[in-house]
Amino acid sequence: MSAVPPPPPPSGARRRLYRSRNDRFLGGVCGGLATYLDVDPTVVRLIAVATILLPGPSIIAYLIAWVIVPEEPWIAGPRGGADRGR
Secondary structure, three states: OOOOOOOOOOOOOOOOOOEOOOOOOOOOHHHHHHHHHOOOHHHHHHHHHHHHHOOOOHHHHHHHHHHHOOEOOOEEOOOOOEEOOO
16 A cells, blocks of 8 residues: 655645544554654654653553544545545
8 A cells, every 4th residue: 555645735834733544553643743744654653652662641642642633634636526545
């Protein structure tokens, strides 16, 4: 499955953090954060796993992000409909 990154925002547009629809294992939080920071999602996932293994509220923070961060909006495909990865 090849994930196509969303197009870059127009110049002057404000970037927003979204949960990824394509690059996700659980909730898409790490994939969305990687897209926002423009880094490899594997790096973000490794950091997330490392912080979850450390004592502290990291699992709770991930779950809160899963609930609070909105899911990436559908992008209109060439036929005018929503492109849902088909």
